[in-house]
Amino acid sequence: MATVFTFGIQKGGVGKTTTTGITAWLLSQKYRVLAVDFDSQGNLTQLLTGYDDLQIFREKTVLEAIKTRNPREYIYKVSDNLHILPADDFLSQFARWLYTEYRGRQKATVLKETLAVVSDDYDYILIDLPPNLGEQTINGITAADHNIVVLQAEPFCYNALGNYLEILVATQEQVNPAMNVLGILTSVIDPRTGVGQGILARTRDEYKDLVFDTIIHRRARVAEFAITGIEQRTKNDREALQMYESFIEELMTRVSEY
Amino acid sequence: MATVFTFGIQKGGVGKTTTTGITAWLLSQKYRVLAVDFDSQGNLTQLLTGYDDLQIFREKTVLEAIKTRNPREYIYKVSDNLHILPADDFLSQFARWLYTEYRGRQKATVLKETLAVVSDDYDYILIDLPPNLGEQTINGITAADHNIVVLQAEPFCYNALGNYLEILVATQEQVNPAMNVLGILTSVIDPRTGVGQGILARTRDEYKDLVFDTIIHRRARVAEFAITGIEQRTKNDREALQMYESFIEELMTRVSEY
Numbered sequence: 001m002a003t004v005f006t007f008g009i010q011k012g013g014v015g016k017t018t019t020t021g022i023t024a025w026l027l028s029q030k031y032r033v034l035a036v037d038f039d040s041q042g043n044l045t046q047l048l049t050g051y052d053d054l055q056i057f058r059e060k061t062v063l064e065a066i067k068t069r070n071p072r073e074y075i076y077k078v079s080d081n082l083h084i085l086p087a088d089d090f091l092s093q094f095a096r097w098l099y100t101e102y103r104g105r106q107k108a109t110v111l112k113e114t115l116a117v118v119s120d121d122y123d124y125i126l127i128d129l130p131p132n133l134g135e136q137t138i139n140g141i142t143a144a145d146h147n148i149v150v151l152q153a154e155p156f157c158y159n160a161l162g163n164y165l166e167i168l169v170a171t172q173e174q175v176n177p178a179m180n181v182l183g184i185l186t187s188v189i190d191p192r193t194g195v196g197q198g199i200l201a202r203t204r205d206e207y208k209d210l211v212f213d214t215i216i217h218r219r220a221r222v223a224e225f226a227i228t229g230i231e232q233r234t235k236n237d238r239e240a241l242q243m244y245e246s247f248i249e250e251l252m253t254r255v256s257e258y
Numbered sequence: 259m260a261t262v263f264t265f266g267i268q269k270g271g272v273g274k275t276t277t278t279g280i281t282a283w284l285l286s287q288k289y290r291v292l293a294v295d296f297d298s299q300g301n302l303t304q305l306l307t308g309y310d311d312l313q314i315f316r317e318k319t320v321l322e323a324i325k326t327r328n329p330r331e332y333i334y335k336v337s338d339n340l341h342i343l344p345a346d347d348f349l350s351q352f353a354r355w356l357y358t359e360y361r362g363r364q365k366a367t368v369l370k371e372t373l374a375v376v377s378d379d380y381d382y383i384l385i386d387l388p389p390n391l392g393e394q395t396i397n398g399i400t401a402a403d404h405n406i407v408v409l410q411a412e413p414f415c416y417n418a419l420g421n422y423l424e425i426l427v428a429t430q431e432q433v434n435p436a437m438n439v440l441g442i443l444t445s446v447i448d449p450r451t452g453v454g455q456g457i458l459a460r461t462r463d464e465y466k467d468l469v470f471d472t473i474i475h476r477r478a479r480v481a482e483f484a485i486t487g488i489e490q491r492t493k494n495d496r497e498a499l500q501m502y503e504s505f506i507e508e509l510m511t512r513v514s515e516y
């Protein structure tokens with residue numbers, strides 16, 4: 001039975017995909033991991049498979065896996081231990097399909113039921129969420145055991161935090177009592193400015209133990225992974241990945257407390 | 259008759275709201291400007307009004323303006339020459355309202371028809387778009403005379419560019435032949451890395467005159483505007499705003515060529 005994580009917040013461009021991708025990649029060194037790209041931008045698919053053009057995944061994505069309830073058919077092997085359910089821009093049809101074609105009663109659990117089919121094949125399943133509060137996000141957090149909130153220490157993202165936590169708690173109460181909010185992972189764009197430090201301090205004051213100790217800093221090498229693929233060969237690679245390794249250590253400790 | 263601009267791309271966190279807000283603020287020094295927040299995050303509303311908590315705008319947003327076709331009722335005056343149609347998270351109901359309640363024939367032109375009611379009151383109308391290709395984005399670009407594509411020089415955003423331009427061209431052909439793609443405004447996170455420079459060069463090669471000469475650079479003062487409000491008092495303020503002033507000069511030149 002795999003443990004399922006989501007990485008989300010409705011604010012755009014704060015590191016959801018990058019954190020999901022690197023975490024999946026690092027975990028796959030010891031465990032069997034399925035990454036799920038649940039954003040129609042397909043960035044997690046690009047990051048992990050190296051394909052910029054997603055034409056090769058046309059009609060072989062997470063959307064088909066959900067429609068047929070047969071995810072095995074659409075899983076792409078990145079390596080022995082790292083598989084992905086890819087996405088392309090057709091995933092933007094998900095909400096319309098849910099409202100106009102899906103015949104089941106519970107709209108919020110279609111992803112959860114789809115992933116259950118392959119859950120025994122993996123140790124961890126990591127879901128990347130889109131920058132909105134639509135049906136993909138609701139389905140993603142409903143499918144999760146543990147939800148990780150990705151917070152960039154900047155005003156617009158901080159303003160989004162309250163709403164996102166409310167949605168998580170509402171989903172826990174109404175649809176999936178077994179899920180939880182595992183923690184808030186903070187990142188800082190520019191540590192020299194007061195804006196970032198101020199928001200980090202406010203977040204720790206307000207949410208205390210919910211905030212991971214690890215802070216993700218901006219490193220040029222991380223942004224380059226989107227072009228070169230994730231690597232761990234040079235000292236620069238290892239330094240960039242170090243932040244995410246200490247995040248994973250904390251992640252495992254938090255999970256073990258449940 | 260106001261000239262209508264949109265600022266968009268489906269990639270999140272690339273500067274759409276910041277560019278819309280600062281451009282609206284600067285234009286309002288000489289012209290009558292209406293800013294339209296068409297993203298349920300409400301970031302443009304926060305940036306221009308200074309309210310972090312959007313409760314004060316509950317049921318007084320662009321969504322009500324569209325439903326009643328009476329935008330004047332919901333316009334908030336930031337200053338004499340700068341007004342805003344605000345948004346809050348209820349705007350995420352827009353797509354569902356369009357599919358389940360709206361009785362008109364053309365779903366893509368509801369915003370355009372709503373803004374037409376007040377078009378004579380303004381010289382410029384600037385619309386901030388959300389990070390997706392949903393109904394808000396389609397309605398926004400259909401309401402526009404000129405669409406500005408906001409491109410951050412990083413791989414995921416560059417990968418989104420082709421799709422976004424296709425959507426703009428398809429909307430021009432099918433719904434609004436009078437609109438155009440005015441240009442691609444590029445921004446660079448970290449000028450020292452090769453990633454940004456490489457993407458800037460590729461974009462210029464591929465899209466030539468479509469790319470604005472002005473490049474938006476990261477400046478800490480700009481990120482702080484989300485907390486302090488946009489100001490032009492200190493040397494630091496003026497330097498931060500300078501990038502956007504040269505963008506506006508180019509904008510006006512391009513518009514005059516139509």
Ligand SMILES: Nc1ncnc2c1ncn2[C@@H]1O[C@H](COP(=O)(O)OP(=O)(O)OP(=O)(O)O)[C@@H](O)[C@H]1O
Nearest residue numbers: 012013014015016017018131218219222223270412
């Ligand atoms: N630690 C980091 N150091 C440097 N750059 C980073 C880091 N994390 C993310 N980035 C870069 O920041 C940008 C935004 O990250 P990413 O696309 O992962 O965010 P996102 O929240 O998934 O965006 P969206 O809301 O569009 O899905 C990307 O260009 C990415 O390469």
Ligand SMILES: Nc1ncnc2c1ncn2[C@@H]1O[C@H](COP(=O)(O)OP(=O)(O)OP(=O)(O)O)[C@@H](O)[C@H]1O
Nearest residue numbers: 012154270271272273274275276389476477480481
């Ligand atoms: N020129 C700049 N210099 C420094 N920071 C900037 C600049 N432009 C934007 N930012 C910051 O980058 C972050 C993302 O910008 P913004 O929220 O405007 O992007 P967006 O494309 O509207 O995001 P979304 O896709 O979530 O709507 C914000 O924290 C903003 O303050």
Ligand SMILES: [Mg+2]
Nearest residue numbers: 016017039043
């Ligand atoms: Mg993403």
Ligand SMILES: [Mg+2]
Nearest residue numbers: 274275297301
């Ligand atoms: Mg925005």
